[in-house]
Amino acid sequence: MAVMSVAGRRIMYLVTLLLVLCSTGVFSVPTPSGSGGSTSTKPFGTCKSIQKRKEWRSLSNTEKFQFLYAMNCILSKPGRTPASIYAGAKTRYDDLVATHINQTFEVHYVGHFLPFHRYYTWTMEKMLRQEAGYTGTFPYWDWHRDVGQGNTKFFSSPIWDANLGFGGNGAYLPVPAAQAAFAVPGRTGGGCVTTGAFKNMVVNLGPGNDFSGNGARCLSRDMSPYFSGRYLSKNQTKVTLAAKNFYEFDVIVEGGPSFEASGIHGGGHYGIGGTLGIMGDLYVSPGDPAFWIHHSNLDRVWWSWQKLKTANMQDFGGPSCLMDYYKPGETQKCANATTDMPLNLGYADMIKANVGVKVKDVMNIREMCYDYDFLLDINGNDYPNPL
Template sequence: MERPHDLEIPSGRGDAIDGYGRLDKSTLVPVVDNSDSAIPEAVPWEYGKNEMPIARKDIRAANFGPIGEKKMRLGVDPSITPAAQPNTYVGATSKLSATNWTNPVDGTTHRFVFFQDPFNSMIVRRWNSTSGLWTTNNLTDIFSRTKNPVNVLTPSTPLASVSSSWFDRNELHIYYVAPDDVMTGAAIIDLVNKPDTWVYDDLGGATLTTFPGSQIAASWQRGYTSDSMGWWALAWQDKKNGAVRLANGTDFRNNKLAIPSVETAHGTSLALIPELYYNNNVNRLTMVSESLLSPTKGVIKKFTYQDLWYSDGRWLSKRNIPPPTDGVQFSLMRFDNWTLIYLLVLLPNGTITGEYFANGFKEVPTVTFADGPSDLNFTAIAGTEEASQPITTKTLSLTFDLVAWNMYISTFALGFFATLVATAPPFDSKQSVECTEQNALKRREWSALTENERKEYVSAMECLMKKPSRYAPGELPASDNYYTDFAAHHISVALNIHMSGIFLSAHRELLYLMEKSLHEKCGYSLDMGLPYWDWPEYLNKPLNESTLFDGSSSSLGGDGEHVQNQSAYVIGPEEAQKVKPVLKEGDTLPLGSGGGCVVEGPFANRTVYLGPFPITYSRAGLPEDWKEPNPHCFNRELSSTTLELLSNADAVKNLLDSTDITQFQARLNPIHRGGHLGVGGIGGQMADFFASPLDPAFWLHHAQIDRLWAIFQDQDPAERRYSYNGTGTFQNPAGTPEVTNSTVVPFGILGNDVTLEEVANPMEGRYCYRYV
């Protein structure tokens, strides 16, 4: 299936967004009252599935245990605590929203979590219960290419999401507030058949303005009378007078007063759920909002809709709730066939409290994690109950997986998925959560990825190639897109970052910046790192038959077209410096199987504008016009023979047996060059000393080099972590200073400058990744 950023995104809301009719009361199915039944155990935590790791700010998930335990649990193994993952970011003031939806066709549960990144883009993370994987989409990026862009969002915009299956309607909606305080939204209106097609939702043309600082709430509600709010409901605090109003999907313009302004604190938080009422009909709503007892004390009130809105009690009445301007947030849920109501409240000090109602108000379980009580300072909260299988009756098949609730005819497992965000340092600073093997982003070998994971990586790469360059107009005309910017920067610093004391460090950061771009710009799954290419594992058959280069849709594209009568590649003096002692000047390399343009698979028929640059430029320097476009095709010349000659298993073992960094670097040179020549041959981009990042294979090749350096460092961290050899100039000429921890490596438009000390440890500081 194509990824969303490759789709032609429909614009306009379409007929499916509004215009729904009312529900026929005769189709409603009675719900068994299980209020006296035992509360089942919580759904077990499954690490790798339910967690949603995010870097800088740490999105965590928790399940309720049995009520008697008075706690929420995160996992069962003290060694498993999902925490930060590098290269993915949550905005410092981002709110959260979460919802579940179960596919009525195949029973797969999809969990959606919405948040803003540090650039205020709208991000959605989706978990698939069948694959057990999270995927990511940048909605701001998707809609930026339609006539309804949502690419200008206020930081900390209120968020409210809702999803449901009802007969033939399977929909997901996300609502948010634009900078002019007007609510708007986006939707998937056919989750079964078009699960990746987002459309703009203009709320039926209604202009609904929100009170600054307030929150919004959304819920599905199935009413059966003309007075009942049907289909889905959206609540907000009106900017005009501070009253809380409620609209529904039938006609957002026909909204109603829910809570008068005299009952509501300005800037209130809101939460909304449907509620079971008499005759087992789902025909009322429960909402909570804030009222002020005094200028410094507040109270949370519960309101219920049944033909009209009324207040039926205070929640948390024994606790002094600070005014809403201090940032109180709600999560409201219903369990056990709608007989239990849960309210979680995130207080301004970052702690979570609450109550639940079951024959009276009782204290809600407190938040603890598998490794002990949480000392995290939470900044946002969202909740959704654990999904279950739909119940089929003789007359109707129902699946209710909603923003804060599930309804099933029989008792379902009492587990809820809460998403909690902890505070963290600003974007681009050091990790706030200790990096461990459990929470580190995993970079895996290419062949270990599933076919869909390989396709996702390829798609993200192709996405970067479609984004505009970050260079100012006229600054570097040959760099025509975001991806090519990496190659342009590599060219500009090639004579500093190769065969020098900063080679390993500079390329480690370059990999990180590419990985970060794939995640943030193109929706590459946040739990997937850059893959690496373990060369010796690919020597049992020709490269053009491997999963890397077989030309399939899950490969990095095929070989170049075969070029007849090529002359052998003779090792010149510049190349000899890179491949010694395996080869020397005057030796020849065997010809590969291609040599021409790549015409099969991903990246086929691609035109590049940088280069080619002969290796002699490493001695003579780049020409003055190197920044000008020189259009030519993307080509390759795969050679398993060259790869086996220079990058074989014995060479890798010998490399890792090095006793110090000087020996390691010397042994690495021919291995490093072998990967370039094994793909690029005589004239391919991968063999270009300057412009090799133009070939997407560059990133897997250098991830393998970074992996081997990390292994070497970990063999003796005390001696090798901050061990360097050489200067900051190509071939370390006499008179150039030796590099140290404080040596700075510039990255221009790609990112901030870094010191060698900052990039020395993949599991510390700005990084948190490991190779598996």
């Protein structure tokens, strides 16, 4: 049996102490009401600086540790969602997961899918800064670096590092007969994550839309390098960036107008979550911390497309209700989405609980006080962003 070094014990003691301080409210702040004290005209306030999001590999070891610690801090802080509403929402992290479960069929396969998740990811970043003392950059995962050339490249990504990373795959588990027809091709796991910063994480909500907390379980992953290799390839990104307008772009990203199709969005979810992993559960997918670095990169792809289409920076459209895509000769059930559509995150909201913002407020990320170190050209290649 290996004996932990004195230095290792000191680090573990420090981490434990910090998490205790976090959970007791040392890093808490008053309920937010907007950066500028008002949500009427400029919900994100006046930017004193632009936070530059970086790819995970660009972070120093210290920055990685600080980010992973801050995420664990949010996982340990008491939540704001009343138990009378969702009994299983126990932590601040659960506040975020609960609102995703609650709005699952309102914010997927709709025009406002990308704006909602841009605001959602920004909210996590804001929560880390205001409630966990985080001062670093919010990372993204550049999928192109880790897909292709078989399983080895995917599994060896620094993202899954056993020490300064999100941990790896779960042990292989067979798919129950009831789910066999829907098994993700190439799945390789399904068991609990046993390494990395989240090896002891408990997912309180789900599975599916279960808010009771009775289904609390470990963080699981069921990685499919085959699936991610197909849908997170540079060629798929190139196809996505070639979209002529937002409506077309959104359909390609989500893989609509069919649940059986996929795009770069599903490529990350099912490439990591497979059939039995948390990321593969449409409702509770934010329960895997890898969700945030996947969606941060998805946002980077959208922002890159917006920059490529500078004349149409505010281009937006699509159905306002699930799968209500336009089909010639058929009448849509709902009105199309507009930039006046509200976005709110319930008790997780960092603008004002249950108030939120509108789509038009999140169309320009620099007005949300962040940008990316690298953007993508029309061929899906990185280029330095002249901030």
